[in-house]
Amino acid sequence: MKRSKKERQQLLKTTIEENPFITDEELADRFSVSVQTIRLDRLELSIPELRERIKHVASKQLDEEVRSLPIEEVIGEVIDIELDQSAISIFDVKTEHVFQRNQIARGHHLFAQANSLAVAVINNELALTADASIRYHRPVKLHERVIAKAKVLSTSEVRTTVEVNSYVGQEQVFSGTFKMYRSTKDK
């Protein structure tokens, strides 16, 4: 099986990409050339040695582990609030909020922004969501800024209905109606 230098180097690159754990010796075997040739190839292609490759993959893994730990606690920043009436928060979609494959924000983050805003707008120590009906109007992408606007529709002694609409620019991306319990003892 005769390959030109270029062919071999191209193949070398993809082979290592798909299996970074392969040694020069195995590669030499596979391509029926000497180990030295493989090393020259790697040199020319600036492909690091096995151990460095593995180290690189491992670091990536550690990064992922740390980045995926703090799942979500910050759910947007409240920029305006009138208790028992309305509230506005902004939420910037970052890499940790999106599906890796299509860069679309996972739905529960938009929900979380809206839900926590609904909780915040209620002037009460204890506010809990009883039920909610929501709708996603269009997908939100990485790096977009979502502005959620909450509006209190009705209030009784124990129940409050809050409507939340979220926008990216002028475009609506999310809407929801939250029925909230509120504790009887006011602050």
Add this chain to the structure above:
Amino acid sequence: MKRSKKERQQLLKTTIEENPFITDEELADRFSVSVQTIRLDRLELSIPELRERIKHVASKQLDEEVRSLPIEEVIGEVIDIELDQSAISIFDVKTEHVFQRNQIARGHHLFAQANSLAVAVINNELALTADASIRYHRPVKLHERVIAKAKVLSTSEVRTTVEVNSYVGQEQVFSGTFKMYRSTKDK
């Protein structure tokens, strides 16, 4: 700084756990003992050498990449899944999930568990929540274990309805109906 053998070995273990990239020499320095002592310690504790540790971390990374998308992006741990039919996940409520004041889990975590399970159960590259209707039956407290059960109710070419019910023990705490978009090209 004098430590007994036991103390040193205990510390060695946790040190390596938190930074698997550390060499015996660095450890010897850190604990003011010889390299040989560190090696005896590793031997006694069955801790593999640096390169093996790195290799192990790197393999984990490759596994994740291959085992692909839906599972790692689920909130809670999926313990059973039958694609396009049903799925179950567990979610342990920790301190970071609750309101400090009353130790009650924030609603969006329960929503996130249910929503991501609904996404995972759909055997499709692209699944997005279109709208959802949910209800919180009773508050969930710190350290409780929530079991979410997703069931696919109906499927058309582009839409799937998933029902999710979540329980703590025998008691239902959450229910939701999720209407999902699925991409037209099936896997």
Add this chain to the structure above:
DNA sequence: CTGCTATTAGTACCTAGTATTAAAAGTTCG
């Protein structure tokens, strides 16, 4: 045949170890 590139071979050196033997230091017990 002469040049040129590509390949192979060989050597010294490196890191981060294992495995083994042996000596030295520290500690406990009688």
Add this chain to the structure above:
DNA sequence: CGAACTTTTAATACTAGGTACTAATAGCAG
């Protein structure tokens, strides 16, 4: 105190999977 034991350190030989360098050889083109 000193023998017996554990713990630590040292020294040596060997390993994988390389780098860096020099030198020899093979293949082919003009």
